[in-house]
Amino acid sequence: MRARAVLQEETIITVIRKTVTAVGCTAVLLTAAAACGTVENLTAGQKVDHAASRLGEQKSLAFQLDLDADADAINAVAGEGGSDESLPPAFAKFVSGLRVDVAVKSRKTLADSGQKDLIGTSVRIAGADGVLVEYRIIGDFMYYRSDMKAVGEAMGVPMPSADDLPPSQKELKKVLEGDWVKVDTKGLESARKSAGGTSKGAAGEGDIDAKTQKKMLDAVRGVIGRKVTFRTKGGADGVEHVVATGNVRDLLTAVFDKLRPLQGDLPAGAELPTAKDLKDAPDKKASVDFTLKNGDLRQIKVDLGVLADSPAKAKLPLVLKFSEAGDISAPAGATEIPVDKISEGSPLGAFMGGGL
Numbered sequence: 001m002r003a004r005a006v007l008q009e010e011t012i013i014t015v016i017r018k019t020v021t022a023v024g025c026t027a028v029l030l031t032a033a034a035a036c037g038t039v040e041n042l043t044a045g046q047k048v049d050h051a052a053s054r055l056g057e058q059k060s061l062a063f064q065l066d067l068d069a070d071a072d073a074i075n076a077v078a079g080e081g082g083s084d085e086s087l088p089p090a091f092a093k094f095v096s097g098l099r100v101d102v103a104v105k106s107r108k109t110l111a112d113s114g115q116k117d118l119i120g121t122s123v124r125i126a127g128a129d130g131v132l133v134e135y136r137i138i139g140d141f142m143y144y145r146s147d148m149k150a151v152g153e154a155m156g157v158p159m160p161s162a163d164d165l166p167p168s169q170k171e172l173k174k175v176l177e178g179d180w181v182k183v184d185t186k187g188l189e190s191a192r193k194s195a196g197g198t199s200k201g202a203a204g205e206g207d208i209d210a211k212t213q214k215k216m217l218d219a220v221r222g223v224i225g226r227k228v229t230f231r232t233k234g235g236a237d238g239v240e241h242v243v244a245t246g247n248v249r250d251l252l253t254a255v256f257d258k259l260r261p262l263q264g265d266l267p268a269g270a271e272l273p274t275a276k277d278l279k280d281a282p283d284k285k286a287s288v289d290f291t292l293k294n295g296d297l298r299q300i301k302v303d304l305g306v307l308a309d310s311p312a313k314a315k316l317p318l319v320l321k322f323s324e325a326g327d328i329s330a331p332a333g334a335t336e337i338p339v340d341k342i343s344e345g346s347p348l349g350a351f352m353g354g355g356l
Contacts, residue, residue, distance in 0.1 A: 044230035044242045048290050051297035055322065056111030062103040062325040063317070071096050073305065073314040075337040092156035097128025103325035122326030127154070136331045141182045148176055171341045178336035185340040212265040219258040227251045238294040240257075243290075248307070282307045297322055 023094040055061060067074075071092035104115040123144045124134040133146040152159035174181050228246040235241060256272050263272055286306045291299035304316040 038068055044232045047241050047292060051292050051295060054296060057109050059109055060105045060322050060325040061110055064321045065100040065316055067095065067098055069316040073316045094127055098206050099126045103328055105325050105328055117160050120313060122328045138249040140184055140186050142185050143180055143182045143331055144335050145178060145180045147178050171337055172337045181337050182334040183337050183342065191339045199243060212262065215262055216259060220255055223254045223258055227254055240292045243287050245285055248286050249283045253278045283308045
């Protein structure tokens with residue numbers, strides 16, 4: 001049973017790694033789209049760049065990441081379809097219905113906002129049967145809830161029940177029961193400083209400073225100009241599509257070759273893939289479709305099916321939609337968890353990066 005669990009975990013990591021690679025490619029195309037190297041690319045690339053810049057001019061933004069595919073397509077993209085190492089059915093179903101919603105509101109434009117300027121931040125991860133994990137940061141508190149049982153079933157890992165908690169962690173009963181809890185973020189930051197930990201807190205940990213971000217963007221711009229082509233497709237009612245196309249392996253290899261000298265400037269644990277790792281990237285062309293309406297970026301869509309090792313044609317559209325954020329308010333009735341109860345072994349402590 002232990003060997004099977006380990007094998008399932010490694011397979012799950014494989015599909016997540018491939019999906020993250022594709023999403024990362026999309027992000028690179030978005031942030032560097034303006035730096036196209038040829039005249040025919042210039043106008044289309046600039047449209048995307050200008051639309052992305054307009055997102056930063058807003059004070060309120062929401063985006064939704066949705067994977068529209070069935071379990072068979074997900075197994076195919078994982079490269080394991082039809083083999084003994086295919087994804088566990090529960091996990092494949094879990095991923096097929098996965099949706100991530102992020103919303104943020106600020107007193108300033110988002111491009112000029114720091115942590116102190118944010119009015120509210122919300123992240124929600126939902127599956128086909130409801131919300132799996134959700135947290136909100138409002139004022140001095142972080143609010144959190146999760147469906148630990150559903151997550152455990154999807155991962156094939158049994159989760160403890162509230163009755164399994166030792167007396168010293170009874171305050172975490174609400175977490176395991178799926179109710180809202182809250183933590184004083186200033187108190188958590190002070191406790192971490194006293195314990196010799198990071199002073200950034202959960203919201204700022206792992207940030208890349210502005211100077212390094214600029215170096216990374218400058219390093220990538222030339223690669224995009226050489227490796228990616230852009231074209232426009234017209235639409236009705238102010239809608240226009242810009243399609244960016246490039247070879248996945250060539251693009252990722254060239255990008256990370258440029259970024260590797262900056263490894264020392266990245267946060268601890270942010271390891272870049274090696275040249276050997278990138279040899280496994282699909283040697284195929286992929287296209288990213290940017291939907292603009294009246295100059296605003298509304299949607300990014302990429303078919304991850306091109307990453308499938310299976311000869312079967314699998315459609316796996318990954319869609320990122322942009323809109324204005326709705327209400328971000330503190331949930332009623334949240335139970336406050338004392339900072340000293342957020343240990344490394346607790347569900348909330350694991351979520352917040354290992355506790356104190």
